[in-house]
Amino acid sequence: MAENTITRTRGKRGPAAGTPEARRGGEAVRAKYGRDFFSRIGKKGGDTVRREHGPDFYAEIGRKGGESTKARQGADFYARIGKKGGESNRGKPVPRQ
Numbered sequence: 001m002a003e004n005t006i007t008r009t010r011g012k013r014g015p016a017a018g019t020p021e022a023r024r025g026g027e028a029v030r031a032k033y034g035r036d037f038f039s040r041i042g043k044k045g046g047d048t049v050r051r052e053h054g055p056d057f058y059a060e061i062g063r064k065g066g067e068s069t070k071a072r073q074g075a076d077f078y079a080r081i082g083k084k085g086g087e088s089n090r091g092k093p094v095p096r097q
Helices: 020-033 036-053 055-073 076-088
Strands: 005-007 013-015
Touching: 013 020, 020 036, 036 055, 055 076
Parallel strands: none
Antiparallel strands: 005 013
């Protein structure tokens, strides 16, 4: 067994994410099933999460992520990135929905 390969609890086995072994596994899956496979399984997983947890779940994880970013980066981080975004879109039409 490779050094970076770990055995996880609850039956999950295989290389740790981010290791060269995991990358080779992902490339093998892409070669066998194609790029669209990842989109299909991602959508399937997202649909399952939405069905099991409901829309409030997404609001909650978004709030937690925002709080985590604020704690890590500071409150002025949002002002800085908002200004950068506004400058990059200057002169471009605003898309209507």
